[in-house]
Amino acid sequence: MSFLSDETARALAELVALDALHGDVTGAGRADDETDASPLERLRGIRALVAALEADPASIASVRDALGAGRTWSQIADAAGLSPNAAKYRWAGDDDEIAARHEASRKRKRDRPSSAPTELPGLSVAEAAAKLGVTPQAIYQRVTRGLLRAETVELPDGRKYKRVFPDEASAG
DSSP states (O other): OOSSOHHHHHHHHHHHHHHHHHHOEETTTEEOTTTSOOHHHHHHHHHHHHHHHHHOTHHHHHHHHHHHTTOOHHHHHHHHTSOHHHHHHHHOSOHHHHHHHHHHHHHHHHHSOSSOOSOOSSBOHHHHHHHHTSOHHHHHHHHHTTSSEEEEEEOTTSOEEEEEETTSOOOO
């Protein structure tokens, strides 16, 4: 019996069939257009297998078996191509704890935009540093010493940004 779920095994078999079809070549190493899988079919097959593998319970079962056999999170992370913290985040705890952690992460991603707003006043610390030809740390030091004015701007969604006003005298 396979350790992969039926859905993952089916996606794998379909991708292997596409690979075999693509591997059938005629003539001087050129694929026969009538039998060759299209690039989009191949891409769909690859993505279907990736999605099936991500959802497959075989991963968590393997992690739990490895932990039961005395393997460390570092070893598990190395096998999965992750950092130990990422592996623990993904697989530590029981099914309910994992599901709750992943749902909280999805909720944060839905609730927060993925890019910084562009309509903020002043300059970012990095922009101010580039404009003045210094490091970001030097900007923070100048703000602390009162040589530059800076404000923390808070958006309605709770994100905060430090904004620097290098063309204005310090208000402090």
